[in-house]
Amino acid sequence: MTSHPVPVPDxxxxxxxxxxxxxxxxxxxxxxxxxxxxxxxxxxxxEEVAQLAMISTDxxxxxxxxxxxxxxxxxxxxxxxALHLGKDERSYLYKLAxxxxxxxxxxxxxxxxxxxxxxxxxxxxxxxxxxxxxxxDVLAWNRLAAAVFKDFASVRRDERNFLRMLFLDADFRGRFxxxxxxxxxAVGFVRAAAGAPSEPRLANxxxxxxxxxxxxxxxxxxxHPSYAAFxxxxxxxxxxxxxLLDWQxxxxxxDDQLLLVMTAPPDTASLDILHRLGxxxxxxx
Numbered sequence: 001m002t003s004h005p006v007p008v009p010d011x012x013x014x015x016x017x018x019x020x021x022x023x024x025x026x027x028x029x030x031x032x033x034x035x036x037x038x039x040x041x042x043x044x045x046x047e048e049v050a051q052l053a054m055i056s057t058d059x060x061x062x063x064x065x066x067x068x069x070x071x072x073x074x075x076x077x078x079x080x081x082a083l084h085l086g087k088d089e090r091s092y093l094y095k096l097a098x099x100x101x102x103x104x105x106x107x108x109x110x111x112x113x114x115x116x117x118x119x120x121x122x123x124x125x126x127x128x129x130x131x132x133x134x135x136x137d138v139l140a141w142n143r144l145a146a147a148v149f150k151d152f153a154s155v156r157r158d159e160r161n162f163l164r165m166l167f168l169d170a171d172f173r174g175r176f177x178x179x180x181x182x183x184x185x186a187v188g189f190v191r192a193a194a195g196a197p198s199e200p201r202l203a204n205x206x207x208x209x210x211x212x213x214x215x216x217x218x219x220x221x222x223x224h225p226s227y228a229a230f231x232x233x234x235x236x237x238x239x240x241x242x243x244l245l246d247w248q249x250x251x252x253x254x255d256d257q258l259l260l261v262m263t264a265p266p267d268t269a270s271l272d273i274l275h276r277l278g279x280x281x282x283x284x285x
Contacts, residue, residue, distance in 0.1 A: 012066040015096040019064045021223045022083045023049050031084065052082035070097045092192050092225035113140040117252065117259070121145075126274060128245070128262045131252070134193040135202055136162035136186060139257065147277035148235060148245075148262070149175055163190055164205060167213045177234040177242055180215070187219040188226025232265065240277065243270040 024043035033048055044052075050060040055075060062068045071079075076097055080090045094101035113131050121129050121142040128148045130141035138160045141152050150172055152160055159165075165172040166183045176182045194202055209216040230248040237243070245262040252259055264270035 012069050016064040016066040018223050053078040088225045088227045130260050132258045134256050144278050167209050177236050184219050185226050185228050188224050192225030240273045243273045244268050
């Protein structure tokens with residue numbers, strides 16, 4: 001399928017859309033407001049958000065309509081509190097307003113993977129590991145990662161993206177027993193990294209996935225950012241069957257890159273399966 005860029009909103013428009021989405025999810029009763037009255041849509045009214053944030057309704061309306069390019073840090077903090085935003089959503093709000101979130105560090109951009117990082121991957125003999133860009137491009141990987149997921153070297157470079165493969169590569173997708181929460185978290189991760197996605201390559205990726213998959217369209221439109229950094233997932237292999245792996249994402253210092261490392265939980269058969277996958281006569285298909 002030929003990918004086509006989709007119309008991408010500018011920063012102020014995306015900020016407004018995010019505010020609308022979040023106030024639409026709030027229960028008036030949960031924030032101490034009267035849930036009765038003439039409510040034509042779910043969630044809070046604009047004037048109610050403005051009241052909770054202690055700003056004027058006109059100012060908030062202009063923000064939500066994309067008629068203001070940004071807002072002060074104090075206003076963003078007030079809106080985050082009024083809308084009951086979590087840590088990830090608060091960071092995303094700052095990103096959309098072109099402000100540095102004082103509680104979230106974003107490393108500088110860097111191209112390529114350092115030789116020392118390649119060496120680290122190769123030295124992780126019992127742990128599948130890979131280096132990802134902030135948009136989840138697969139930049140480098142070790143042999144175990146290829147055995148767990150697929151031979152990344154066989155994938156065209158412009159298609160070697162973790163998010164893309166989750167939705168469009170049936171074999172890659174099939175390696176996750178619980179695919180939906182993994183895919184949804186990956187969408188949220190890219191959403192958080194992208195803000196208002198204006199880079200042509202990212203816009204093309206979003207356009208291709210939007211055209212190809214209804215779940216992606218739904219989850220992308222929900223605008224839920226995610227900075228999930230660790231957890232446990234159940235993977236499966238066509239010949240080895242299901243097995244558990246702990247995973248964690250580490251940010252590489254001074255590089256706009258991520259190190260994804262998976263380890264076998266204690267007292268499971270996972271390490272034995274990894275050893276079998278990593279052997280010269282492995283089970284990888």
